[in-house]
Amino acid sequence: MERLYKVGQLAEAAGLTVRTLHHYDRVGLVCPSARTHSGHRLYGEADVRRLYQVLALRQLGLPLEAIAEVLNGEVPLEPLLTRHRDHVDEQVAAMRVLRAQLSTVLASLRTTNHADITDFLALIQKVTTVDETVRKYFSQAQLAELAERREQQGEDSATRVQQQWQELIPRVQAAVEAGADPTTPEAQELAREWMSLLERFHGGDSGLRDSLYRMQADNAARIQAEYGGPSPEQLEFIRRANAARR
Incomplete structure (x- = not known):
């Protein structure tokens, strides 16, 4: 029975x-x-x-x-599982970003041995402001990859890259103002440095590179005003100099 x-x-x-x-x-x-x-x-x-x-x-x-x-046989299981898998992938990517951000905060705390409420408020403002713009152009998986790469390279490496940009952009601007020929070896060297720094960001990933270019094109004025460049003239100079390298 x-x-x-x-x-x-x-x-x-x-x-x-x-x-x-x-x-x-x-x-x-x-x-x-x-x-x-x-x-x-x-x-x-x-x-x-x-x-x-x-x-x-x-x-x-x-x-x-x-x-x-x-x-009840009303809906096939495969598309539901596919959507759920995609949702899980997004959650995993978001957690990877969060983990990398937490590691950055921890590294800062261990360096300074001190953090008060204003430090965290500043961090919140910085992260949310950047994320609102960046999320429009980069997928969760891309953001996770960028965050993990930054964590792996360390804050010292990120600081050095930022310093290199701060030094390179004025040199390119000086060449633009001087009316330098983009096809000269000196201009091509500037282009090589420029592309090398960009590659430090996208790591040769064409998707990351294209997302970066779209973000820069759509926010050129803000990036130039708030972060010091690059200007459209600088980008055009580098484009022509880089083309001459090939």
């Missing part, structure tokens, strides 16, 4: 609460196939198998409504 489980027995065996099984019954997700004379729920083998399917899909993060549609 088929074994039947009372609601309390099934709840204990499955590690659930009776309330959860009652809810599954009310929404039509896992309904008992039989009842006692007094109306108490009795679950059979088919009910237990369906409960397993529900819990397995729930473990994947699918909502109850989607689970019901999948099990």
Whole structure:
């Protein structure tokens, strides 16, 4: 004879609460196939198998409504799992970014041995302001890759790169103002330094490079005003000098 489980027995065996099984019954997700004379729920083998399917899909993060549609054959499982996988990928990437940011804060704390509330308020403002712009152009996976690379290289490396940009941009501006020929060896050397610094950012990844170029093109005036360049004239000079290198 088929074994039947009372609601309390099934709840204990499955590690659930009776309330959860009652809810599954009310929404039509896992309904008992039989009842006692007094109306108490009795679950059979088919009910237990369906409960397993529900819990397995729930473990994947699918909502109850989607689970019901999948099990009833109304919606194929593959696209749902694909969307959920993509969502998980985004969450993983966001956590990678957060971890890298926390590592940066920890490194700063260990260097200064001190941090007060104004330090954290400044950090919050800096991170949120940058993120609002950057998120428009870079995917979560790209942001995670950039954050992890910065963490691996360390703050000293990031500081050196920033200093190199601060030194290179005025040299390029001087060449532009002097009307230098972009095809000369001196101009090509400036282009080589420029492209080398850019590669430190995108690491040869064409997706990162293209996202960077789009962000720069759309925010050129702000970048020049707030961060000191580059100007359209400088970019054109470097473009022509770099073309002459090839």
